[in-house]
Amino acid sequence: MRTHPGIKVNVPFIAVDWGTTNRRAYLIEDGHIAQTERDDMGVLAVKPGEFPGHVARLRARLGNHPIVMAGMVGSNRGWLDAGYVGCPSTLEALAAKVVRPERDVAIVPGVCVDAQGRADVMRGEEVQLLGAVAAGLAPPDALLCQPGTHNKWAVMKAGAILDFATAMTGEMFALLKAHALIGSEMTGDVDAGASFREGVEASGQDDLLSALFGVRAAAVLGRRASGEAAAYVSGLLIGSDCRARIDRPGQQVHLLADGLLASLYTVAIELVGGQAVVVDSHAAFVAGITHIRNLMP
Structure with a gap:
């Protein structure tokens, strides 16, 4: 307990x-x-x-x-x-x-x-x-990230949610894999290894839509090994997501995640110049809803 x-x-x-x-x-x-x-x-x-x-x-x-x-x-x-x-x-x-x-x-x-x-x-x-x-x-003034199908980035000020933005990062990955031209190339497991890191780095070098089509071109020309495209695309999407929110070197991001998502976002945040602090999301939920229970009229 x-x-x-x-x-x-x-x-x-x-x-x-x-x-x-x-x-x-x-x-x-x-x-x-x-x-x-x-x-x-x-x-x-x-x-x-x-x-x-x-x-x-x-x-x-x-x-x-x-x-x-x-x-x-x-x-x-x-x-x-x-x-x-x-x-x-x-x-x-x-x-x-x-x-x-x-x-x-x-x-x-x-x-x-x-x-x-x-x-x-x-x-x-x-x-x-x-x-x-x-x-x-997490501190009362902080940038918090909650990865998922619809990823949340929240700016906390004096303990309140001052503002937030949602990115369709996880859903976009699923849509590309299921329906896009590059979907047939998106085989293999997604992990925080070399292909994922390559995708994160590429997310800062080219526009996202062009980089995504490049997955098809790389396959046709034999530039990327079979089974690496899924991790690369994940890196492109998550890297783009993180670059849109991290606006200064060393910016701290409190990451409400565990398992694979925590690993992927930690790597991406650090590659784009931020600092990831992993937070137990289940503990955070229980703390929040318990406080709400105590405050309810």
């Missing part, structure tokens, strides 16, 4: 990070993770009207406790649209705007940017971003 700094909880509750394709639930007791489970019952796997039954089954396994949820469960594709809180956004603002689809069940709203000429949204990531700062895992 883990205890999270700055958290005081007297009443056990169940925290749920309910995304599009996956769901993770935590039983929280006195600031500790007493039990956790993960499955593939994301909101797309739940039919309309079935959410109460899924919640009842979670309680049967984890205990008959209040539940606080975040993520796509609060979207227009989820149980109930919880709306958005504008930037700058804080844990207090999120707690004040939770919605309750039934007794002892609360859904945390998302966060949005709605400015002239630019709009952006997130659901679930806001709990991790704010939780990382609240738990002391």
